[in-house]
Amino acid sequence: MYLERLLKNPMDVTAGLWRHVWFQVGVVVAVSIAAGMLVSRDVPLWLFFGGIAGIVVVAIAFIKPEYVAAALLVIHWGNIHDVLIKYHGIPSVVKLMVALLTVVLLARRFLSERPRGLVSDPVIWWMLAYLVVGATGLWFARDTDAVLSRLVDTAKDGVIAGLIFNLLSTRAAFERAVWGLLIVGAVLSALTVYQEMTKTYDNNYWGFAQAAVRQISTTMDDRARAFGTVNDPNYFGQLLLVLVPLAVWAILNGRTWRGKSFGMAALLLLLAAIGLTFSRGAYLGAVVVLVVYAMYLRLDARYLLILPLIGALLYVAPPEFRARFGTLDEVLPGNNAGAYADSSIQGRSVKAEVAIAIVADNPIFGVGRGNYRLHYRDYINEIEGAGSNTERDAHNLYLEVAAEQGIVGLVVFVGLLATVWGRLRAAELLFVAAGERRMADLSVAVKVGLLGYLVTSLFLHGAYGYMLWLQVGMAVALVVIAQREAAAHADHAVKASR
Template identity: 30%
Template structure:
């Protein structure tokens, strides 16, 4: 894949820039060697500095690297497992600096980022404002501290995805990141090497499966199987789309393998919410692009074989879900479902008691026990989460936050709809289908959010930024056609 180069500045200016960067790189590498003789550290520092250099030379390359790093949680793994500084913060600063550097040199600023920035700022005011009335101020402050980085990521992504080619590269960056972690998870599960976390990319905690039965559930770089399933579900429709629509055979094969290993990884999480989300994502994909009957038959056969190969504990766990949905099993008879029912009802009660502003950002856990005792469904004396993103927003930010967050969701799908209409008018069915596949993945993500809270919001804001960039992608394509 060839990347579109950033507007070329004057040769003299470029030579001076690279000379300065070469001096800085040499100095930092020397410092790294002086601090530690570790070859791995030297390699990591050198690689990072080369990536920085390439990012400054080509913003599109930097965007793709940043998306992969974010989706794989490389920065968090490096910080928590190896005591490294936050790569995410450094990279965000580099991208922001590179954008302003390009503006200073070429006078060119990205377009289409103003409204997304206003929406991000509006929700930020709710999050930061909750510090003033939250019972646990420290939790609200921590939530606000995380939010400004997530919101900035959204704006950056909107600013950097300006063209069709960039959007397509971003989709492939997501797919390759998913193939990387899912392949490790599938290998880990089938070899039983759960004591090896594979450098932090393959956690597999021992958790409840059904009743008193416990087992290892793959959790990838996140550490929680339900959230891991949520971010993987997004990628399955994208893989299927690329498997069908890519022109190069090698890329179609890679996408097909991606669909297989990512789907298997979702199954190995044992996440009931993840399975439901995957089904909804595939239904949405089928509505966007109705599949041919032979393809449906092949897919059903593959799923049937995969389910038959799953252990009995998996089928028993999925059975509890079908029993509850059919009314054959009461929610109070299953520990996990009983706990989640208590958590969701408590979130609703918090919203009723604090309807305008909520209890404060990230203040649901400290208020949970007060409400759970009244319900009498959950006897766990620990901090809990609402296990529903939308109830969490309502409980913690009230009607004000719920309305702003709801409008952000509305705007996201409005952007997708406008882009689809526009590319349909331009006679570009393949890109139309790609946007539909992305939308299907986003629907899967939000379906999973019905069963889990927003513990890892960065993924949502990353996906939101990609969606919000689509109107500008359409506008750029129209302008390119006019020039032709």
């Protein structure tokens, strides 16, 4: 009885309960007993406050689940939960939030007096098809445990994507999540910039600004590169890159000067931190993202004022940045001397050769998800110039998918990406038809961010695949919002014509 009323009118039920003295006394007594037990047993403070926070989150999840869904998106995107686990011993908050939101979503669907249907979209079928194709590796892969592990990870990411497009399905909720992403991106970038300014590379700032010495170029000494919250500078650059068009959107569409100013600050911090990763793929992706988004927006001349600010960033950038950026020409066709002068590029070319050879020998379903590393050892000694028997990754998402899941898996993966891209285009057109230019621009920003991810994936494998699935969830959420906005606009037009 109370559960159904809570699901139907959570705010009214909660307010009604709080008006009763017995309820207030019960809450105070319960909190006091819990605090006394924790203190008397010398329980860590983080567990005590974490328990209180957990109770608050549970309450919010039933009252305003979109707030928790936005927090899930932000925390997961920034890989904050991984930092809390590794550096602070705090259990995965993402798993807890996913479990809680799943219960809330199912309760709203099956226990409420007015059940809310779950979102249905063509993207979901492509997600399921990708899982099914990957599961075929359980029958023939050399390491079936690796296949199963990847499948479980993809299924988890798919569930999170489903929670996002089911719960962030209103304009306010989605915009709130976007601003949250920009905040976490700006904060992580600011820590990285501060670390560079103070040269405190040995201080990881509670795990949120990791750094390590890596190669810059053959003509310059190695130096510290920013890792942020992930274990690789290239993936940190990719993580930040997707947020760049969202920052541009905030500059152009912020409702107040404070919002526009924050967008500007976030953009400059994101670009600065991407520079400090010294990731050539992220550099190339940033250029593509900014150029493509600028072409779409047909920017007013006054927005060109941002160029001097970007120029100032380049002026104060470390000399290693220019050296690293200059090595991009070594990957261009016809420059074989440069390609073999850089050991990183040479290694990636060998890994690509191995992936192509694996596809040639296993063209239909590949060798099984997560099994490229094992087969790399078999192929490496057959390739001229190779001298390593160690396990390596493909360093190219598309070649990795082709090698591990064959042509069938690659076709399904490309179909998924094309469908997501098409859904973002559909959202843009629906918003334009409804006269919602602000949301249309946001749809394009998400689409351009996805483009940046796809460009950088030419140089990276799927180690942090959750980034893609979060974007899939955001894309479907935008379509759901656009469909509702368009339907409301059509209803309003019909009523106005009568």
